[in-house]
Amino acid sequence: MASSFKLPNISTPLPIPTRKSRLSVAVVASSNGSLKHHGTPGLRIAFQGSTGAYSEFAAKTACPDCTTVPCRSFADAITSVERDRADRAILPVESTLEGTTLRNYDLLLQHDLSIGQEISLFVHYCLLAMPGVREAELRRVISHPMALAHCGRALSRLGLHGEPVEDTAGAVEMLRSGRMLDTAAIASPRAASIYGLDVLAHGIQDENWNVTRFLILSKPQPHRTPVLPKSVNAKTSIVVAHRGGSMVVLLKVLSAFSSRSINLTKLEVNNPSLDGKGPVMILDVRGRGTLRSFPHVLYVDFLGTVADPNVKDAVDEISAFSEFVRILGCYAADPNVYDLH
Numbered sequence: 001m002a003s004s005f006k007l008p009n010i011s012t013p014l015p016i017p018t019r020k021s022r023l024s025v026a027v028v029a030s031s032n033g034s035l036k037h038h039g040t041p042g043l044r045i046a047f048q049g050s051t052g053a054y055s056e057f058a059a060k061t062a063c064p065d066c067t068t069v070p071c072r073s074f075a076d077a078i079t080s081v082e083r084d085r086a087d088r089a090i091l092p093v094e095s096t097l098e099g100t101t102l103r104n105y106d107l108l109l110q111h112d113l114s115i116g117q118e119i120s121l122f123v124h125y126c127l128l129a130m131p132g133v134r135e136a137e138l139r140r141v142i143s144h145p146m147a148l149a150h151c152g153r154a155l156s157r158l159g160l161h162g163e164p165v166e167d168t169a170g171a172v173e174m175l176r177s178g179r180m181l182d183t184a185a186i187a188s189p190r191a192a193s194i195y196g197l198d199v200l201a202h203g204i205q206d207e208n209w210n211v212t213r214f215l216i217l218s219k220p221q222p223h224r225t226p227v228l229p230k231s232v233n234a235k236t237s238i239v240v241a242h243r244g245g246s247m248v249v250l251l252k253v254l255s256a257f258s259s260r261s262i263n264l265t266k267l268e269v270n271n272p273s274l275d276g277k278g279p280v281m282i283l284d285v286r287g288r289g290t291l292r293s294f295p296h297v298l299y300v301d302f303l304g305t306v307a308d309p310n311v312k313d314a315v316d317e318i319s320a321f322s323e324f325v326r327i328l329g330c331y332a333a334d335p336n337v338y339d340l341h
């Protein structure tokens, strides 16, 4: 396990997240620097999974008119953007029940894509089975590993073993195509109706307040600083790599932000070497485009844009005492949490 903790913010609290089920239209900077509405028709968003996956719903909520591009893995979704088969890729990066999805953060760090948008969803899980199958007939449950982890209590109550598959909707597709009568899938009610499965139980997640945050990635703009409208609250994500002395580095990072009254929205410490794991690999996008390895990293999100001299000073201060800093993206902060209906 990565040693991690989160500090929601240093001074002013963020607005309390509100449940939104209506799709809102926000504005993002596109890869050519112009501003696009999220409703841009024809925008292709690559996601991991089959039709009906949570990531697809998140993409459609963020950009109602987009075309979604199903991919076998999150890595494939990223490659689709790199090879111009899609304009954006969407990745779930953290959830209230599980914390940061370090595997997806690793992907983000190893590629030259920028975060252009965030979207948070309440994820409600259902237990689905082939029509007519009863709970007592079930021998196993298949789903995406994150869904299985979020529904641990329901699995214990059922006395069933969870087996990971690529994605939630893919699990439903497998039940359908394999006519599996002893297997259930954990997926959304939407997947149940798309594939014609029965819902045996609703809301089986361990906690009701189960929010998953997704990032939408695109190729970086040539000058790397997106132009956001003044009316938009900007957020910036960075990774700070260092060789050791975690606590001192952490205090210095906090001081760089707090002394300038910059609010943090995420702070995660990842020291994989303490858990006997390999180093974190980060693509040095400003250098020679090489992958560099670091034993200790911090993931930091804060309110503000690097175009703001105050923020730039903070990042410069951090760059001076750390090994390496990469700006992962600057985008509109979205404090809403959207509901899957």
Ligand SMILES: O=C(O)C(=O)Cc1ccccc1
Residues within 6 Å of the ligand: 048, 049, 052, 053, 054, 055, 056, 092, 123, 144, 146, 147, 166, 167, 168, 169, 212
């Ligand atoms: O498998 C899916 O449906 C996904 O989109 C990945 C996922 C799984 C669980 C919560 C959020 C996203």
